[in-house]
Amino acid sequence: MKRIKKTWPFHVMLLPALICLFLFSYLPMGGIIMAFQDYKPWEGVGGSAWVGLDNFRYLFERQDSMQVIWNTLVIAVMKIVFNLLIPFVFAILLNEIRKTALQRSIQTMVYLPHFLSWVILGGILIEMLAVDGFVNRILAAVGLDPVFFLGDNNWFRFTVIVSDVWKEFGYNTIVFLAALAGVSPTLYEAAEMDGANRLKQTLHITIPSMIPITIVVGTLALGNILNAGFDQIFNLYNPLVYEKGDIIDTFVYRTAILNGEMGFGTAIGLFKSVISMALILVSYRLAYKWAGYRIF
Amino acid sequence: MYHKTMHYRIFNVFNTCLLVSLAILCIIPLLHVLAISFSSKAAADASLVGLWPVDFSLEAYKKTINNPAFLHSIWVSIARTVLGTALTLAVTFLAAYPLSKDNRVFRSRSIYSWLFVFSMVFNGGLVPFYIVIQKLGLINSFWVLVLPSTVNTFLVILMLNFFRGIPKELEEAALIDGAGHFKTLFKIFLPISLPSIATIALFSMVFHWNSWFDGLLYINNAKDFPLATFLQTVIIQRDMSSMSMSPKEMEMLSQTTVNAAQIFIGAAPILLVYPFLQRFFVKGMTLGSVKE
Numbered sequence: 001m002k003r004i005k006k007t008w009p010f011h012v013m014l015l016p017a018l019i020c021l022f023l024f025s026y027l028p029m030g031g032i033i034m035a036f037q038d039y040k041p042w043e044g045v046g047g048s049a050w051v052g053l054d055n056f057r058y059l060f061e062r063q064d065s066m067q068v069i070w071n072t073l074v075i076a077v078m079k080i081v082f083n084l085l086i087p088f089v090f091a092i093l094l095n096e097i098r099k100t101a102l103q104r105s106i107q108t109m110v111y112l113p114h115f116l117s118w119v120i121l122g123g124i125l126i127e128m129l130a131v132d133g134f135v136n137r138i139l140a141a142v143g144l145d146p147v148f149f150l151g152d153n154n155w156f157r158f159t160v161i162v163s164d165v166w167k168e169f170g171y172n173t174i175v176f177l178a179a180l181a182g183v184s185p186t187l188y189e190a191a192e193m194d195g196a197n198r199l200k201q202t203l204h205i206t207i208p209s210m211i212p213i214t215i216v217v218g219t220l221a222l223g224n225i226l227n228a229g230f231d232q233i234f235n236l237y238n239p240l241v242y243e244k245g246d247i248i249d250t251f252v253y254r255t256a257i258l259n260g261e262m263g264f265g266t267a268i269g270l271f272k273s274v275i276s277m278a279l280i281l282v283s284y285r286l287a288y289k290w291a292g293y294r295i296f
Numbered sequence: 297m298y299h300k301t302m303h304y305r306i307f308n309v310f311n312t313c314l315l316v317s318l319a320i321l322c323i324i325p326l327l328h329v330l331a332i333s334f335s336s337k338a339a340a341d342a343s344l345v346g347l348w349p350v351d352f353s354l355e356a357y358k359k360t361i362n363n364p365a366f367l368h369s370i371w372v373s374i375a376r377t378v379l380g381t382a383l384t385l386a387v388t389f390l391a392a393y394p395l396s397k398d399n400r401v402f403r404s405r406s407i408y409s410w411l412f413v414f415s416m417v418f419n420g421g422l423v424p425f426y427i428v429i430q431k432l433g434l435i436n437s438f439w440v441l442v443l444p445s446t447v448n449t450f451l452v453i454l455m456l457n458f459f460r461g462i463p464k465e466l467e468e469a470a471l472i473d474g475a476g477h478f479k480t481l482f483k484i485f486l487p488i489s490l491p492s493i494a495t496i497a498l499f500s501m502v503f504h505w506n507s508w509f510d511g512l513l514y515i516n517n518a519k520d521f522p523l524a525t526f527l528q529t530v531i532i533q534r535d536m537s538s539m540s541m542s543p544k545e546m547e548m549l550s551q552t553t554v555n556a557a558q559i560f561i562g563a564a565p566i567l568l569v570y571p572f573l574q575r576f577f578v579k580g581m582t583l584g585s586v587k588e
Contacts, residue, residue, distance in 0.1 A: 007394075007401075007402055009394075009478055010393075010397065010402050010404075010477065011394075013390040013393055013394050013481070014391050014395075014408055016386070016390060016391070017387050017388070017446075017452070018411070020443070021412065021447055023432065023444075024443070024447075025415035025447075028420030028421070028424040029420040029424070030420070030424070031420050031423070031424025031427050032420050032421070032424055034423060045427070090315075090318075093311055093315060094315060096308065096311055097311065097312060097315065102312070106316065107574070108570075108574060109322050109323050110318070111574055111577075112567075113322060115502055115573055115577075116563055116566055117506035117507075117524055119506075119528045119532065119562070120506075120562055123531040123555065123559045124325045124329050125325070127329065127552065127555070128325055128328060134328050166322060171577075201298070230509075231509070249422070252421070252422050253422065256422065257423075262423050262427075265421075265422065265423045266421055266423040266424060269420070270421055273418055273419055273420070273421055280417045281417065
């Protein structure tokens with residue numbers, strides 16, 4: 001049995017993945033010391049001056065960065081809520097459709113946007129939501145004033161959230177449908193015998209059986225509370241809506257990459273990473289405690 | 297039976313109508329863009345097109361196909377998708393095997409798995425990552441599109457969970473017959489894991505085809521952009537200055553119909569593999585979420 005005990009092949013098999021992890025995950029983590037420096041590209045990480053927590057102080061003093069953090073929170077929380085609520089209801093309603101072919105076709109259509117990138121969807125939305133675009137022509141046809149969905153601070157967040165729900169709600173329905181498929185039919189049969197109608201069955205069997213997975217999905221979403229969706233915002237926003245639509249990730253891109261404030265950009269990124277990590281750890285703990293969920 | 301009651305029947309009719317209209321609403325934007333791409337320039341510029349082409353024309357597609365920059369970006373996308381997927385598959389397949397072992401068999405496993413999981417929950421952020429890419433000399437290199445995304449812990453977990461489901465006896469028999477771990481992995485595990493390998497391949501392919509930000513960030517020369525980045529700059533940023541184009545080409549790109557055709561060509565590969573995607577992704581989702 002000595003052969004089985006030998007583990008060197010295991011280490012060899014892990015080597016390529018570990019090299020990639022080291023280069024592209026752990027090496028950048030070392031770069032977070034830049035958050036405590038006044039980083040100058042020509043001086044490098046070794047040569048740039050230390051500034052302690054100045055970058056972080058600056059982060060909390062700057063008007064625009066506080067606005068950006070607030071925008072991120074608002075957009076992310078709204079997305080989390082609606083991307084939980086709508087799939088929850090949609091799964092229950094879809095489950096009531098008995099014709100398998102019809103159910104399949106509906107699923108096929110609602111999952112589709114999930115697989116397309118925000119570049120494609122952004123291109124489509126910019127076209128459709130323009131002042132003379134498809135949507136505004138429909139609004140005009142029913143006698144409403146045109147809305148500048150992507151250029152008006154009063155409408156931008158709404159547009160972002162609705163379009164995110166459009167992209168993701170179908171896909172988010174999958175886990176709920178899986179939970180519904182797991183409900184034992186005998187429960188419904190027993191309820192039927194006792195004279196419960198479908199509404200009662202839904203309230204007392206279907207919904208309670210979806211609670212555990214809802215808790216899991218909801219708690220795990222906590223980790224995304226500072227993730228308002230870079231790809232989407234970047235492809236939809238423009239300087240007109242920075243006030244309500246600029247989020248941490250797009251702000252980092254502009255200040256650090258375009259304006260060259262590398263140290264400051266790293267500090268905001270670190271701020272976000274640390275909070276996200278703490279939330280992810282807490283949420284996994286909670287999901288395990290409340291619903292017995294584990295990933296590994 | 298509840299299906300037979302009047303109330304339920306009325307509900308059912310309403311419910312079916314609601315869900316079908318929602319489903320149609322989901323794909324209307326795609327139909328609209330498709331309709332524009334097949335319409336004449338005049339009709340599109342006058343905002344006459346709804347869900348059906350007006351003045352049917354293939355002009356937009358002809359122009360798109362004849363644009364060398366567009367064709368080259370498709371080629372870059374295909375190359376990164378093929379190479380990236382192959383690399384991800386190989387690395388994921390190899391790494392998942394030892395990680396699927398029991399802690400008693402492979403003592404160092406927990407250290408390794410923490411390395412993987414930690415990389416998923418924490419990252420250095422955009423700026424340090426950019427600096428690392430720069431120091432590795434990957435700026436403006438094709439490989440920047442392939443290498444950084446090689447290891448995705450989520451895919452490793454997917455694969456190792458599949459390996460865990462393979463009966464232990466199969467592996468034990470192979471080991472007792474004198475096969476080493478490599479032989480067991482490639483001769484026994486590989487043939488039976490084809491479905492999950494296909495799932496991972498699809499995940500990876502969609503990821504690579506859709507990725508645009510890496511091209512924008514790390515590649516300065518617009519000539520070497522992958523298709524997604526090309527579309528991002530042409531359609532979303534409408535940034536022609538960096539594109540070094542002749543006035544004729546610029547005029548062509550400012551057209552709504554050409555944009556629509558380009559969007560549609562960009563989405564086409566995803567639409568083509570979509571039937572497989574749907575099947576495997578649903579499997580992958582539930583494989584990734586529900587387990588002991």
